[in-house]
Amino acid sequence: MSLKETSAISIKEVRNDFPVFRHYPSLVYLDNAATSQKPQSVIDAVSGFYERENANVHRAVYPLAEKSTDLYESSRSEVARFIGAERNELVFTKGSTESLNIVANALATSGRYKTFVVPTFEHHSNFLPWQYHSLKNGIKFVALPIMGAELTVTEVTESLKEVEAPFVFSIGGLINSTGYRTPFEDITELVHSFGGLTVIDGAQLVPHESFDFKKVNSDFLVFSGHKMLAETGIGCLVGRAELLDDLTPFVFGGGMVDRVSVEASSYAKEGTSRLEGGTQNISGVVSLASACRYLNKIGISAIHEHVSNLTETAREMLKEIADVTVYSPPDSHAILLFSHKRIHSHDLAEFLGRTQEVAIRSGHHCAQLQMKALGITSACRASFYLYNTVEDVKRLIEGITKAERWFL
């Protein structure tokens, strides 16, 4: 067994930045795919906002409101830069789920697309909006079947030959249940060659990999703040400006309207205004920009290397437990889906959580169809992030061994 030590980041300093480990020094937090912990700098950005900069944005002229508006808009620029987009291409939302609903609703009601295509390994949030809005609007819905947990460009090519264009293809960058890194760049090119649009669900990808919206040349991208060190309740919808400015609003209310009249109202022309109806999660926006700064400071590629080492170490060690089956593909990143032949996933997670302080997740991981494709109904998932250590991996493995003694 080779334990690759990870030196990509200074783990001790990083852990010091996260107060949760001060409060629970022996917590092994391996549920990062569900949500990440938050560094002090992000927590402070939120308190600081409420103590010194809180006012509603956009519509007032006194200095406090100007401060909050500046902060809101400069955060937009920072977050846009983080994923290689322009500031007028980034809309703030509640999270990936809302982002996907906004874009699915708008593309479905535009009357411009004949088919929506989604692989069946997607998180429910990148499946249900497409399914619902296509059925509702008489658009064909194609759930691409998968063998196991992967999807090759060749398979996609074959499927797309049958699909009526113009179509929308929505695909995760990193699949939340298995950690499968999809070939979304090649698929984007392919989809474009077939006359389709692509939507990348970056909820798991953006926290782990440097993403360049312009270079990938995707049409839309969504992601969530809370999985990348920011507050809950904030996320983004990124879209090429000419597409974004064309989306039907999803939420109607203050701030997104141009002229209101009793007969019919007209809405703001830019997507960034038109799609941000009502008071936004301003502190969430501030926290997301702060999280991007922190991630940049540590370095996304260093984080990637570190997490990759941890994933490989854990994969090797898991494989040595005879009764454990790993469902993740051989090169999955940050995430390992596995189960124990003789201990139910909930029992194992419960044992690890309550007796070993090892937090992993069990269940279907909002991916019932991926579970079905793997022939299971639930499994355990361990997911890693920048503050995890090789020691954490060892504690996971030891914990499973102890569970075997307890349950069997």
Place this chain on the structure above:
Amino acid sequence: MSLKETSAISIKEVRNDFPVFRHYPSLVYLDNAATSQKPQSVIDAVSGFYERENANVHRAVYPLAEKSTDLYESSRSEVARFIGAERNELVFTKGSTESLNIVANALATSGRYKTFVVPTFEHHSNFLPWQYHSLKNGIKFVALPIMGAELTVTEVTESLKEVEAPFVFSIGGLINSTGYRTPFEDITELVHSFGGLTVIDGAQLVPHESFDFKKVNSDFLVFSGHKMLAETGIGCLVGRAELLDDLTPFVFGGGMVDRVSVEASSYAKEGTSRLEGGTQNISGVVSLASACRYLNKIGISAIHEHVSNLTETAREMLKEIADVTVYSPPDSHAILLFSHKRIHSHDLAEFLGRTQEVAIRSGHHCAQLQMKALGITSACRASFYLYNTVEDVKRLIEGITKAERWFL
């Protein structure tokens, strides 16, 4: 001139609870109708959550996730109690705007209602969703005309005689532009007698007045956390359980589904799950429960009395400035809409904000049709809350006098 001194609450202690006044000791914050400032206890609840209790809710079994789920659900109970509803009647949303969109979309697509009725003095967030979804679904949309800023039960009765039932009547409790306190209790009774449903937009009301959902007997209620001391990005949709559990989902994704299949999926039966798709604003929820505790500690009726005194004092003093016109009805609460005959509202707000540290708002206040009904395009708005003082009112008045010297 009689300056009613307000003794309902211990203003010095209250101000000490709000860090913004420590940072800006001479700030006169009179834009509370846009968003409120936050007490230390709420800010601490948010930091405390991220430091010690942060995990995703509902779907994990380790202790940290159980802690966050407990916190999330006990917050639901607390907030529900705050407005006299049951915990299974309260759905967390991003804010009033999202709440109104959820209910407008669901009632419009239910096929059960013939007409949507909304008075024209409403905030755009309580106008546009009804207008959009009625037009989209072939439902009749009635924008009740108003004379000035008020609406009597007699007028509503007359109008409802012409309205095809079943209908939905959505009305603000306290109108955000003028502070007009609508007779929503009587209107609710009236609407029910005509076979309609009522939706109360409590965005301005709930921060200022104790509300009893059961007693009012309204069908739905919406409100926003950020206007009542909580974080941005959190709000509520309250509905009678049998109605709530019947609403079509608005956002599709993780957590709101029952069984996913390629052909058609089924959704959770309870509105509280079905309408909360995707990761929710967990810290926002925690902050809202904390805000309710703080408001209860001070006492909503004490706050009402205090704010009422301030509003009356300000009203009297404004009336003594010859060139000032007050548009708010004589008994408006917490809010005064006014303008100066010779100083444009933006100029006045800018002068007050930049030279006097008096923060008021100018513009149309997301109520273009109310402005139109008053024969203006914009005006100034001063709005009060628990931490404001008679001194704040004096500073406003002095500021206007100084502006007159400067501009004229």
Place this chain on the structure above:
Amino acid sequence: MNFEQLYSDFIMFHFKNNTHRGRLEDSTHTVEGSNTSCGDSITLYLTIGKGVVNAIGFEGEGCAISQASAAVMAEILEGKSLEEAAATIVNFEKMIHGEEYDGSKIGDAAFFEGLKEHPMRAKCAILPWKTAAKVLVSKQQKKTGA
């Protein structure tokens, strides 16, 4: 509640004991249930005759808690009249939901009471009972508490 309380000796005994597991060839009723939030599913086989629940068997995938709960339920309900069975189920459900219930009616199933504090795991324990209720409890009984 710590792990040993949650996974009590009682629960582990019934989980490991493997009683009532398997299909009943002569069952009069077969009913399926599932807990989509965690993926558990169960099939119950009931032999009902002359107003009495004669035998119960179960198959399915689930955690120790749901499996133990199924075994205990089968143990308790077997031999009961339909009315007694319904009352037992309704009282078990009340107990798990933290409502008032009649302890005299549920026997050993009271060992599951602690789960009412753990909504995620309470769902596991209640699955077999909810499934049996589809056959054994009428709407009317649900309302009145049987």
Place this chain on the structure above:
Amino acid sequence: MNFEQLYSDFIMFHFKNNTHRGRLEDSTHTVEGSNTSCGDSITLYLTIGKGVVNAIGFEGEGCAISQASAAVMAEILEGKSLEEAAATIVNFEKMIHGEEYDGSKIGDAAFFEGLKEHPMRAKCAILPWKTAAKVLVSKQQKKTGA
């Protein structure tokens, strides 16, 4: 930027001076503009002949900044050829949006430059210019910077 910089002597002079205010009886073009986010609206009256902007008048409701901006614009554009006028407008818009612009083309309107840091108030200053642009600036000129 403090209040005195925002409401500079220059701006207050043109606001109070009341020049160019009012309808032009002999105008060849009338054009309306509004800023729905704050409620301001303006009507411009232009007299254009032989490729030259001969006169501009304006009516409307607006803050000191928008009123001053309208007066200054009228002052600057009057007497200019259509092409010069278009170039001036395009450069003013660039200046307000914080982009690079040709200072030689906009004259006294440069006094408004500080507003680029104040998006809310920049909207006020730009309203008359955007409104004039509807008549004076073609799409082509907008793109090339005239």
